[in-house]
Amino acid sequence: MKATKATASIAAPLEGGKLYQERARAALPLLVRQAEAGVPIFYSDLAEELGMPNPRNLNYVLGSIGQTMERLSKAWKEKVPAIQCLVVNKSTGLPGEGIGWFLVKKEDFASLPLRQKRSIVDAHLQHIYAYPRWREVLSTLSLEPTSTDFSAILSKASSQAGGGESEHHRKLKEYVARTPSVIGLPNSAEGVMEYSLPSGDCLDVSFRMASQWVSVEVKSKISDEGDIARGLFQCVKYRAIQEAVVLASSKEQNVRAMLVLGAALPLKLIPLRNLLSVEVLENIQPDRVG
Secondary structure (H helix, E strand, O other): OOOOHHHHHHOOOOOOOOHHHHHHHHHHHHHHHHHHHOOOEEHHHHHHHHOOOOHHHHHHHHHHHHHHHHHHHHHHOOOOOOHHHHEEOOOOOOOOHHHHHHHOOOOOHHHOOHHHHHHHHHHHHHHHHHOOOHHHHHHHOOOOOOOOOOHHHHHHHHHOOOOOOOHHHHHHHHHHHHOHHHHOOOOOOOEEEEEEOOOOOEEEEEEEOOOEEEEEEEEOOOOOHHHHHHHHHHHHHHHHHHHHHHHHOOOOOEEEEEEEEOOOOOHHHHHHHHHHOOEEEOOOOOOOOO
16 A cells, blocks of 8 residues: 555645545544554555545545644644554555655655664654544544444453354364465465464464464354454454563564454454454355365
8 A cells, every 4th residue: 555745745634525535534533543542553444444445545535634633733833643654554564655745754755764664653653652632633623533332242252151163163274274375474384273372372373484473363154243353352362472472582573463254254343353453354265164
C-alpha cells in the first residue's frame, strides 16, 4: 500500500460531502480506538471495517485525516500527532510513503533506508499512543468514539469449556503445517505441530526460522463465534510468550502469531480482531477436509 505526496497534500480535511471525507469521519474514531489500545491496524483490516472493498482507496481517506490533524495543530498551537501513521502494510509493518509528507516534510521518505523509516515511524507511534487528547479531538470534530465493549463476546468465549480435538481441526492443522505457502511462508519452512512453550501452552503449528517465528492457532469451519473469539485472545497470549522466549534466548527473530480459520471471521469479531491487532486468515480449506 502506497500513498503519494500529492495525495497527502491534495486531500481536504474531513468536513465535506465527498466520499473520502465521509469515510475519513468514519475512520478517525477507529484510529482513536487503536491509539488508545496502543496497536496499529493493517490497511486491509481498516478497509474491511469501513466496508471498503479496495484498501487502496484509503489513500485520500488517510490524507484527509492527516490534513485535519495538521489544521488542529495550528489551531491548538501544539502538535497533534499524525494518527493515520497507525495504518500499516501487512508485509512491511510501515505506513504508506505518503506519511512522509506529514512526518518529514523536507525529505523524501520513500528514499530513506528501511531502518531509518522504521525509526521515524516507531518514534511517531509512541507520540500517538501517549497523546492524551484524542477524545477531545473527536469532540472538536463532532465525532463520537467507537464502542469497545465486547462483554457479550468475552462472556461467550470464557464460558466454553475446551473439548477434544475434532477431525476438522486436526486436518486443518495438518494442512497448515505441510503447506506453509497458505500463510505466506516459503515452502521450505518447516511446520511443527503441538509445539511446546515454556509456559506449558502448545502452539497448533509453529514455523521457527532464522529471522522469524510464526505461530498459528487454528479454528476449523465448525468453530462458533465464542471459540473464534477465544482464538483471538490465544494469539495475543502466544505472541507475548514468543517475544519473551526470544528475549530469554538472546535471539533476534521477528515474532508473529496468526489465527487461521476454516470459515469466515464473524462480522461481530472484526472490530475485536483490529483492536487486538491479530492477523487472521479466513476460509482456509484443506484439500482433504470433508
